[in-house]
Amino acid sequence: MRIIPIASGKGGVGKSMVAANLAVAFAQAGQHVILADLDLGASNLHLVIGYQAPQLGIGTFLNDPRSDFSKVVANTDIPNLKFIPGDMEIPGTANLKTNQRQALVKRLLSLNADILILDLGAGTHQSILDFFLLSGQGIIVSAPTVTATLNAYVFLKNTIFRIMYTAFAKETKAYNYLEKLRKEGSGLQRLYLPKMLQEIKKIDAKSYNKFKAHVDRLHPRLIMNMVQDPKDADIATKIRRSCEIYLDLKIEHLGVIYRDSIQDTSLASRMPVTIYKPQAVISQAIYRIAEKILQSDEDHFTLTDEEINETFQEATVEAEIDFENKMEYVEELMHSGALSQGDLIETVKTQQIEISKLKKENNFLKYTLSNAMQKGFKP
Known part of the structure; x- marks a missing residue:
């Protein structure tokens, strides 16, 4: 299945x-x-x-x-x-x-x-x-x-961390390393993952290899x-x-x-x-x-x-x-009368409102990320 x-x-x-x-x-x-x-x-x-x-x-x-x-x-x-x-x-x-x-x-x-x-x-x-x-x-x-x-990327990053905690048995050096980082408040999400894995490979090769076997199937x-x-x-x-x-x-x-x-x-x-x-x-x-x-x-x-x-x-x-097909479809609707000029204008207005919201959202995220970078944040 x-x-x-x-x-x-x-x-x-x-x-x-x-x-x-x-x-x-x-x-x-x-x-x-x-x-x-x-x-x-x-x-x-x-x-x-x-x-x-x-x-x-x-x-x-x-x-x-x-x-x-x-x-x-x-x-x-x-x-x-x-x-x-x-x-x-x-x-x-x-x-x-x-x-x-x-x-x-x-x-x-x-x-x-x-x-x-x-x-x-x-x-x-x-x-x-x-x-x-x-x-x-x-x-x-x-x-x-x-x-x-951004959230799609964060989801995949959390998936990697989930594989880590599954692969690293409790009380192993790799597990204790992750727990130390978490308890120190450094925030696992802010750490550069490849650098973390290099450190884990040094201190606990067995756990690292187990993790690598799991993540290679993803x-x-x-x-x-x-x-x-x-x-x-x-x-x-x-x-x-x-x-x-x-x-x-x-x-x-x-x-x-x-x-x-x-x-x-x-x-x-x-x-x-x-x-x-x-x-x-x-x-x-x-x-x-x-x-x-x-x-x-x-x-x-x-x-x-x-x-x-x-x-x-x-x-x-x-x-x-698909974009070309979509435009042809809109033209067909207008010629057939199924889509009036008023409908098209209303659709454009709705999209303009959505675009305006997205611009505000984008500016807010840029401001947030800029502040985070100044404080030493790493993706």
């Missing part, structure tokens, strides 16, 4: 939309798919796939781990697709205890399917990181905003969502560069997805956009990404630098092509 965890550094980047529509695309390709809502603090994935309000969910199982887990795996109206609802109404569901997390992982890994998609919560809670690490090919969804890209994939202009696709390169320089981590680019108001319409209609309008630019981008995943080798997925470069170059070309 291929496991595909889908995460994001922050909310609001369309992670659940990507998870739901990839599940549909895989199911339509003949794969037996199970889609699990593990955003346990804000479970709403059922709305994206048009599933009725769930009576049972993961919260039901967590309250009674000895219960029959198969009862929370529900059929959907979409052929080949089953769904595991989350549960945000049961208190404490988002903050799983270790035994609850282990019991849930055991049940998930025992499921019978070709593909298991895990829609994870936003942020870097330990449970989220552990679910993400169930596969070496987890997907990070980001948007071309400063906060979204090959995350990036999807840049909510793109509005082909230039937005270039922002993915910044995430790549930061990961390679500061984390010594290589990421693969699966592609870009343009922002499209049709997604709001499909959500209001309680239908995934790939079913609501399969020929839309956003739907075609989903299908393209799904095909790339299906064609990849899940067992031998280490890519060379040249192959990674090709994924980024391909995403840039796809962004240009």
